[in-house]
Amino acid sequence: MAFFALHYPDRAALPSYLLTDAGASLKGDWLVESGLRPGVDFGYTYGPLSLVLGRATYGVLGRTATAHLFIVAVLSLFAFVGLARCLIRLEGGWTALVLALVLTQPLVSSFGFNLTYGAEAALLLHALAFHLEGRRRWALVLAVLAALVKPSMGLLYTALLVLWILKHAKGAREAWRQLWPGLLAGLSGLLVCVAVLGGMGTFRTALPLVGVVHYSARASSWTRLIESLVAPPGVNFRYYLGTLAGFWLAASVLLILGVLRPRVIRGGVQGDTRFEVALTCAALHVAFATLFFGPWLNYLGLLLVGVLCAVEVRSARGALVMLVLVGSKALAVGAVGAWRERAPMPDRMGTWARPEEVRELEEVVRVADGRPVLFVTTGYPEGLVPGALATRSWFLVPGVLFPSEQEAIARQVRAAPVVVVPAAPMLDGLSREPWLEPSLAGHRAAFRGRMVDVLVMEGGTPSP
Incomplete structure (x- = not known):
């Protein structure tokens, strides 16, 4: 959790709670406590389980920056345990370890914005770990819960897991044995959400109704991808080396090549579970980039697992290590600067200003x-x-x-x-x-x- 401590003043920055995402996380809980229904009385783009998580945690710890970041720390730890489970299963060697350790910094930085990002990432990474172990039904349980936290990547992963389960099942009875835990998890999660948010509030946030309207009101996913990550106006080659954009682009290309040309990139075959997970991660990654591109740091863990499944060539992995080390420097420098520039404000919800x-x-x-x-x-x-x-x-x-x-x-x-x-x-x-x-x-x-x-x-x- 060293990176969490490093980024604490920046994640506790007063403007984040007064004007933007971190404050919105607290505000959402306040709105629910006030009796308002998400998706009915106020627009809300995430899933109902995010608000239930907020009620369960802010209700006990209070709505402050200190409480918020404590919850984020717990969710981050849960996510990193899931990533570690994937690494153990993949046995990726020192390159995998370095990539995972360095990428925990941007993940921690991104998770601090709200509870949704950390909860979704944790559920998806543990689902991928179960998937790698061949335990698809438990992966399905967590993917369904991730969909209730944020109805985007979790929904797609749920659909893909259902397809994989049906593909591998030897009959209807085995398919049902694999599918019913996910169905039970979804129904149980929905019932909990209905008890807290009401039926209509749960229904309208469990489906990406507001999210679709929100994305349609913005530029297209391709436009956002290009203008905010691939080729922002006014950048040169230093941008790709000085930020994680270079790593994201290189890893994306290698992931796609790894699933399209597995014998060239991996030297392996297409029939094993690792390739199945690689193909799943590639499908999720492409869908994110082309359909609902947004805060891309949240899904670096998913991208990393996909690359480690699809790419075994040492030189390719070594290049990714160099890119992630160089690209992470700016984040670390900014975090150190926040320690010098900001001071704690106990009377302002524990923010740093x-x-x-x-x-x-x-x-x-x-x-x-x-x-x-x-x-x-x-x-x-x-x-x-x-x-x-x-x-x-x-x-x-x-x-x-x-x-x-x-x-x-x-x-x-x-x-x-x-x-x-x-x-x-x-x-x-x-x-x-x-x-x-x-x-x-x-x-x-x-x-x-x-x-x-x-x-x-x-x-x-x-x-x-």
Whole structure:
């Protein structure tokens, strides 16, 4: 867990809890506790089991950055045990060990954003370990649970496992013996979710309904893949060596070659379980890249297992080791810098903040001068700023907010004497959204910072 300690100040950064993902994880639990239903009263792109996990853990430990990161640490440990199980089964030698150890750094960094990423990765990696052992029915159990945590990769893996089970089964009775534990796990998980979230909330989040709308509101998966990873504007060859993009691209090519030309890349045959897992990982990886590309660091463990199954040529693995060592340097340097730049804030949910971020929050209080302050941000300002008002929505991005949520936020803004929105360097464009901009017409900027902008009502009268 050395990498977790290294990245702690960065994962506990105040803006993450005030404006973005980590705060949204806490906010989702607050919304459920308040009696709101995901997928019905507020848009939510993850699965129902994520919110149930939040209720079970935040309900005991509290909604703070400290509690959040403790839960993330436990989930990360569970995920790394799953990855270790895969390595033991694969007997990949020193290259596999180095790759796995170094990749725990970006995985830890990514898992810190919310509980969903760590829980999904842990379930998928343990499922792959069972798959490698030939215990497909137990892999199916975990894949089904992963689908209830996040209805994307887990759903696809569940479908692939069902196909593999049917392929290997010698009859209907054996197929049923392999399939029923997964069916039971799914039904049990759904019943637990219904007890916490209600029937409609569970149904609408167990299927990727909001997620599909969200992705359709953004650029295509191919466009996101190219512009954010493969060839971002203005980069040169140093980008591919100085970040993990080079490793991701090289590993992706080797994985595809490994399943298309197994005798060339592996020197093996196509009929063993390792090749089956390699083919499964390749299918999942291609689907992720082409259908629902997003935070790609989350699935580095899956990519690594696939490559270790598909590629046995020492020179290829050695090249990946060099790429991952060089590409991970920037992450480590940034984490070390966070220790120098940030300081713990016990009175701000245990977050870590830079001095200028603290000054911006103080400026919000000064401008408000005792008046109610409405934070129109993704995050959990209610826990960070005493007396703060906030939206009753989870994530303020296109495709996630329902029209009813947009109307409710617009009404809140028109009535609020002081409104705080993310500053352009943080989350550009929210205040210019067509559904929000007219409601801000009656406010003027009283303060513009690097983290937030503070707008006050002109004339002191709410807009109609």
